[in-house]
Amino acid sequence: MSELVNRYQTGAPQNLEQHFAVRAAGMQASEIRSLFAVASRPEIVSLAGGMPNLSALPMDMMASVIQDLVMTNGAEALQYGSGQGHPLLREQICDVMALEGIRANPDDIIVTTGSQQALDLISRIFIDPGDVVLVEAPSYVGALGTFRQYEAQVVHVAMDDQGLIPQALREAITSVRASGRKIKFLYIIPNYQNPTGVLLPADRRTEILEICRAEQIFVVEDNPYGLLGFDRPSPNAMRAEDS
Incomplete structure (x- = not known):
């Protein structure tokens, strides 16, 4: 049984750092996460995070679209999908890319x-x-x-x-x-x-x-x-x- 499992079972203090991969030593805290932590303070009016004004979004329309999606295609929408992304979505992404002069094929698109x-x-x-x-x-x-x-x-x-x-x-x-x-x-x-x-x-x-x-x-x-x-x-x- 591994030392790590033994420590969990015996209740000994955990020191997981000794089990970290070598690459973990160079990891740093996310600058973006730190930025959002500051921007979320109530006394701060921040323009630094690039956050959209959500109050301008048509929430009623979005709720209606989501409800229709769940009612008509809920089983597909809530199930695991293709790792490459939904075929129809990839086709629509190609349409958007065409607006910027890019000729693309849905087979070459990966949704991330x-x-x-x-x-x-x-x-x-x-x-x-x-x-x-x-x-x-x-x-x-x-x-x-x-x-x-x-x-x-x-x-x-x-x-x-x-x-x-x-x-x-x-x-x-x-x-x-x-x-x-x-x-x-x-x-x-x-x-x-x-x-x-x-x-x-x-x-x-x-x-x-x-x-x-x-x-x-x-x-x-x-x-x-x-x-x-x-x-x-x-x-x-x-x-x-x-x-």
Whole structure:
């Protein structure tokens, strides 16, 4: 019987840290969780969390839709589904992607619980300890935490008021490779970047993609805000140039 089970059975004080995986030593508290903890204080009016104004949502309409769904398709809706996501939902996601110039096939879509799960899956598949991930400076803290959890070395690439600077990207690639390190991908938020809100111009998108193609670096495009332009239409997603 294992030492851990013995301790549970004898009632001895638990010290689980000795059983932690090596990678757990580098884990840090979630910056996002810490942010929400502060933002939830009653004396705080916070604009930092990006939380929607839920009072503006049509709650009555949403309740009616949910009720109809449960009454008509409850058995399917409440049962385990495909790990890839419901086929109809994947088709509708393709319709939304088409609005940003992306030609997609439902078979190529995986539905995740937000971008955080997608970033975790990408990191799990592609990142080996010591690999370099290029990111904008600054970048989304949730992504940075995920990359570091998988023991990536995060290298920040300079931005200006128009977003990531292509020449700075070239210099970062040269510097990283001169040090003998391996670059796995560029992580970028081109539309209303988090946290700066910058919209990357179309000509820079093209130049950045050309650099990455030439250097054989793939791009992870995080695009939650692509359809949120109010005063002008947003450029197509970067993926549109490669689909």
